[in-house]
Amino acid sequence: MRVLRTLGKFLISVGFGVLLFVAWTLWGTGLSTDRAQAALELDFGRQDPIDARELSREGVQSIKVDDSFQPGPGEAVFRMVIPGIEVREMVVEGVDVESLRKGPGHYPDCRRGFEKPLCTDEEEIWPGEVGRVIISGHRTTYGAPFYDIDRLRRGDEIRLETKWGDFTYEVTGSEIVPPNSTDIATPVSDKPELVLTTCNPRFSAAERLIVSAELSDASL
């Protein structure tokens, strides 16, 4: 009888431990992300302006960011504002586990020490450039920046504020793909595009939710 009572108390304690873990995962992780975001805002504010030149190729207006802009993993690269779902986040370079703990991550190219499959062999695309800017973010943990991303509708605005200008993209659509789908992770495109990726549904990684947008306005 005494053994059973002790076992029962032990299982109840373990149950409370699991609840603590769930609470930490869903809300506690957001505390460290909030601190990281505050530090990234300060870093971003201290960065010098970055050169970008205007291009007009085959009738498509775009820009080319100076090649000297080579941020390291986890560094602030630009600010993302999505008014429709009240998102205002500093985006960091890289989509590795550590970088995504700080905020949404910009998909990098593999030439600067990033490791596959979390980088691309193609040249990475910055806001305003021809090609696909790819940003990944957490859906339910670490501040959950993309928690409401499924509410975005065609025509909704996504603003990227960079050190070379501000760029407004308009949502063109969304789709749900298998988690191992790599088609969307290619930055190659013949027009300036933006892709946001996250897990779907909430609290699960069974699928990926992809939101696509096209550049609609730019100011250098």
Place this chain on the structure above:
Amino acid sequence: MSVTGPSDGPSFRKRRSWKSRLLELSLWVAVAIATAVVLVMLSEQILPANF
């Protein structure tokens, strides 16, 4: 003549001191916290990268 066994009489349970109860409670709280810490440490393996 009546025969009474030990179970028929009044039972006396020794009351545990508050220190003993507090110690036991602390133990179970420690077990709960240890469980949570182990799960957090394992969470990189448990949770997918973009959960």
